[in-house]
Amino acid sequence: MTTLSAPSSPVVSMDMITKTFPGVKALDEVKLDLFPGQVTALVGENGAGKSTTVKILTGIYHPDGGTVRIDGDPAVFASPNDAADAGITAIHQETVLFDELSVAENIYIGHAPRTRFGLIDTAKIHRAATDLLDEIGAPFSSHTQLRDLGIANKHLVAIARALSVDARVVIMDEPTAALSHKEIEELYDLVETLKSQGKAILFISHKFDEIFRIADRYTVFRDGAFVGDGLISDIDEDALVKMMVGRAVDHIFPDRDPVVGEDVLQVVGYDHPTEFADIGFSLKRGEILGFYGLVGAGRSEFMQALFGITKPSKGVTKMNGEIRTIRSPADAVKNGIVYVPEDRGKQGAIIGLPIFQNITLPSLRRTSNHGFLRLAEEFKLARDYAERLDLRAASLDQDVGNLSGGNQQKVVIAKWLATRPQVIILDEPTKGIDIGSKAAVHEFMAELAVQGLSVIMVSSEIPEVIGMSDRVIVMRDGRIAAELAGDELSPETLVRHAAGITMSAESVPA
Amino acid sequence: MSRFIPVRETILAAAILVLMFLIASRFPGFVAPSNLANVFNDTSPLIILALGQMVVILTRCIDLSVAANLALTGMAVAMINVAMPGLPIPVIIAIAILTGSFMGAINGILVWKLAIPPIVVTLGTMTIFRGIIFLISDGKWVNSHEMSPAFTGFPRAELLGLPVLSWIAVATVLIFAVMMSRTPLGRSIFAVGGNPHAAVYTGINVGKTQFLAFVISGALAGLTGYLWVARYAVAYVDIAGGFELEVVAACVIGGISIAGGIGSVGGAVLGAIFLGVVKNALPVVNISPFWQLAISGSAILIAVAFNARAGRTKGRIILKSAEKPVGATP
Numbered sequence A: 001m002t003t004l005s006a007p008s009s010p011v012v013s014m015d016m017i018t019k020t021f022p023g024v025k026a027l028d029e030v031k032l033d034l035f036p037g038q039v040t041a042l043v044g045e046n047g048a049g050k051s052t053t054v055k056i057l058t059g060i061y062h063p064d065g066g067t068v069r070i071d072g073d074p075a076v077f078a079s080p081n082d083a084a085d086a087g088i089t090a091i092h093q094e095t096v097l098f099d100e101l102s103v104a105e106n107i108y109i110g111h112a113p114r115t116r117f118g119l120i121d122t123a124k125i126h127r128a129a130t131d132l133l134d135e136i137g138a139p140f141s142s143h144t145q146l147r148d149l150g151i152a153n154k155h156l157v158a159i160a161r162a163l164s165v166d167a168r169v170v171i172m173d174e175p176t177a178a179l180s181h182k183e184i185e186e187l188y189d190l191v192e193t194l195k196s197q198g199k200a201i202l203f204i205s206h207k208f209d210e211i212f213r214i215a216d217r218y219t220v221f222r223d224g225a226f227v228g229d230g231l232i233s234d235i236d237e238d239a240l241v242k243m244m245v246g247r248a249v250d251h252i253f254p255d256r257d258p259v260v261g262e263d264v265l266q267v268v269g270y271d272h273p274t275e276f277a278d279i280g281f282s283l284k285r286g287e288i289l290g291f292y293g294l295v296g297a298g299r300s301e302f303m304q305a306l307f308g309i310t311k312p313s314k315g316v317t318k319m320n321g322e323i324r325t326i327r328s329p330a331d332a333v334k335n336g337i338v339y340v341p342e343d344r345g346k347q348g349a350i351i352g353l354p355i356f357q358n359i360t361l362p363s364l365r366r367t368s369n370h371g372f373l374r375l376a377e378e379f380k381l382a383r384d385y386a387e388r389l390d391l392r393a394a395s396l397d398q399d400v401g402n403l404s405g406g407n408q409q410k411v412v413i414a415k416w417l418a419t420r421p422q423v424i425i426l427d428e429p430t431k432g433i434d435i436g437s438k439a440a441v442h443e444f445m446a447e448l449a450v451q452g453l454s455v456i457m458v459s460s461e462i463p464e465v466i467g468m469s470d471r472v473i474v475m476r477d478g479r480i481a482a483e484l485a486g487d488e489l490s491p492e493t494l495v496r497h498a499a500g501i502t503m504s505a506e507s508v509p510a
Numbered sequence B: 001m002s003r004f005i006p007v008r009e010t011i012l013a014a015a016i017l018v019l020m021f022l023i024a025s026r027f028p029g030f031v032a033p034s035n036l037a038n039v040f041n042d043t044s045p046l047i048i049l050a051l052g053q054m055v056v057i058l059t060r061c062i063d064l065s066v067a068a069n070l071a072l073t074g075m076a077v078a079m080i081n082v083a084m085p086g087l088p089i090p091v092i093i094a095i096a097i098l099t100g101s102f103m104g105a106i107n108g109i110l111v112w113k114l115a116i117p118p119i120v121v122t123l124g125t126m127t128i129f130r131g132i133i134f135l136i137s138d139g140k141w142v143n144s145h146e147m148s149p150a151f152t153g154f155p156r157a158e159l160l161g162l163p164v165l166s167w168i169a170v171a172t173v174l175i176f177a178v179m180m181s182r183t184p185l186g187r188s189i190f191a192v193g194g195n196p197h198a199a200v201y202t203g204i205n206v207g208k209t210q211f212l213a214f215v216i217s218g219a220l221a222g223l224t225g226y227l228w229v230a231r232y233a234v235a236y237v238d239i240a241g242g243f244e245l246e247v248v249a250a251c252v253i254g255g256i257s258i259a260g261g262i263g264s265v266g267g268a269v270l271g272a273i274f275l276g277v278v279k280n281a282l283p284v285v286n287i288s289p290f291w292q293l294a295i296s297g298s299a300i301l302i303a304v305a306f307n308a309r310a311g312r313t314k315g316r317i318i319l320k321s322a323e324k325p326v327g328a329t330p
Helices: A050-057 A078-087 A105-106 A122-135 A149-163 A180-197 A208-214 A236-245 A299-306 A329-334 A355-367 A373-387 A405-417 A437-452 A460-466 A491-499 B007-026 B033-058 B066-083 B091-112 B118-137 B149-156 B164-182 B184-194 B196-201 B206-232 B242-251 B263-283 B290-313
Strands: A010-020 A022-036 A039-043 A065-070 A073-075 A088-089 A169-173 A201-205 A216-222 A223-229 A263-271 A278-282 A288-294 A314-319 A320-323 A338-341 A425-428 A454-458 A469-477 A479-485
Touching: A010 A050, A010 A201, A010 B290, A022 A039, A022 A050, A022 A169, A022 A479, A039 A208, A039 A236, A050 A088, A050 A122, A050 A169, A050 A201, A065 B206, A088 A149, A088 A216, A105 A122, A105 A149, A149 A180, A169 A437, A169 A479, A180 A201, A201 A208, A201 B066, A208 A236, A208 A479, A216 A236, A223 A236, A236 A491, A278 A338, A278 A479, A288 A299, A288 A437, A288 A460, A288 A491, A299 A314, A299 A338, A299 A425, A299 A454, A314 A405, A338 A405, A355 A373, A355 A405, A355 B184, A373 A405, A437 A454, A437 A460, A454 B149, A460 A491, A469 A491, A479 A491, B007 B263, B007 B290, B033 B066, B033 B164, B033 B184, B033 B242, B033 B263, B066 B118, B066 B206, B066 B242, B091 B118, B091 B206, B091 B290, B149 B164, B164 B184, B164 B206, B184 B196, B184 B206, B196 B206, B242 B263, B242 B290, B263 B290
Parallel strands: A022 A223, A039 A201, A039 A216, A088 A169, A169 A201, A288 A454, A288 A469, A338 A425, A425 A454
Antiparallel strands: A010 A022, A010 A065, A065 A073, A216 A223, A263 A278, A263 A314, A314 A320, A469 A479
């Protein structure tokens, strides 16, 4: 299948590429071929290894094994400059350009033509930049300040820059994520232009309509491994979704009985001017409710609003049937809702405070007497929860910064459990941790639910969502796309609702 | 155990002792108890202000307006004293603290509600406060003969062998030691500086905590304003000019991380005492006071380099064998 009508040999070919990070195998002997004049879509779930692949191709990461070949010759990219010299350039989701410089300066920064005095030849870069901008049909002049351009136009500058270094391979990492419909159409035209110039394009996208619209070939990764590749014309959406998600569940999720408790939390009509609209659901005692969606679907944004962080949002929150006003995280904690955020490094443990003080921080009202803290009480509270979570530390007095990542996470979770919450929101609870720790987190989550705590789990990992949740809410573009439970929960239905693919007859659940 | 014998503070205390030993080897009179009491008394305003500054720096802010706040409050209470010589001293002190707190609150509100960088806010209010002193005083001095004897006498009155000024510094240190280690506010101050993002999720209002830090710093600046003016028995526009930098220096030397979240009451006090000893020793050993600036500057650089090093060498426990279960907690 892979040898079909490849017009020529690949420009870039990754072969048996492996990349390991401490505790995680990000890429396991993957292969990826990019052909001149063709768009190859790299398809995979979050964590499939797409970003790592891009970083290896652009010289940011160095593979631990395997070969990257340029025109058939092995190449080693010691630095991003080497990759650029080999003609590989990437256009990122957040374009890396300089706001305070002009468009021409952005296009030529790092390789600007010089005058004979060694100064930058301004006249020449503007002339050359104007030619490039005309070529791609950019509606602005080379003198425009970059900061005055919108994201779509910044992409054009990045593409012009790629052309200026005579790039042969252009990597587009979710280029349409922040574009309007019209801008996306213009980007497609540009991709066609680049194709006609013989550039090889690597296109990374979660949107299936996009992939089928502009890609010629596809390559699928799953969990850091190569699954398959071929021509887009030989495959349909169903088959591609199956390749992307269809895996043997390689990890046993803890067994729980279905919950039949009463509603603890009810959320009605949550709206935000720009981030989400019309969010409403209920959560039973002891239930695990999964929130699935693509990155940027508004899940974390909504959770932050529910927790009282995002201010300009409206909506009604009821705890045990009573309306509660939550205007700040302090209100949320007081009402029994806690939030374990995604970026634990930034939003989790407080480095510099000892372990016990980290654990008691949200519970200081309980450990103090007439406004003075009682250290003995604090130690007792901290020790109770540290023991429950099997925290491994020399002493509760030591700086939390000296703990390993997994133990730091235990401190953060202990901190929240010590507030005796009724609802715990876990945002990507297992992102970036190794398989063993994942199982421990899942085990623990199930235990919490059995003990009567209600869990909201925001996750982008399909097996986790299906394996752990009693019910799943799928969000898309800031709205609830579906609420699924029981037999409706399958990788295919989740991906379909999240990506907005219409149901084909045979895969509509009964 | 490291909690009870903090390394940084121990080293700084040792440095102060070595310094005093060196001075004493040539001028034994310097370490006579009466002279040491004088040095402490002379350093008391710096200690008080350094504690306020410490709180602000811990929350990732900085207060450059302390000296101007001090000067404005000092001028205000001096003029009140001239106008109403009968006003009792406790009332004067209350006015000074309230005036200082109010100015600190202005800083705090600007940082909290308008999210202006603290260095910009306090650089601005520093200039404004100095300008206001000129406006209310017409640039004139308030001299000792205009002040009431009770007004000027209070900080110098002796109690158990030490002037009241010294006792106020001691009391402030004790209050702050308790506040920082035993109250939710003290804990919040460390949390906000250590990891503001995490503090938000914990239910701590970061902006409000920073606001309170500025109010505390302002209150102490106000208190010191009265003590300063009364002690030197003079008030004019430029008193304590540039003193804010000495206050920040005391904190930095004392190991308060300028990035926030790390520091201690003991460190701030020792930092202030170090500068006080240097300042008082130089005339004794007959070195030009201009050297004092160079010495303070070097001390700051050494302290910062030392702290940066200490931060780097901190290792992580990765090996399982290096870990012990929690049961071993003291």
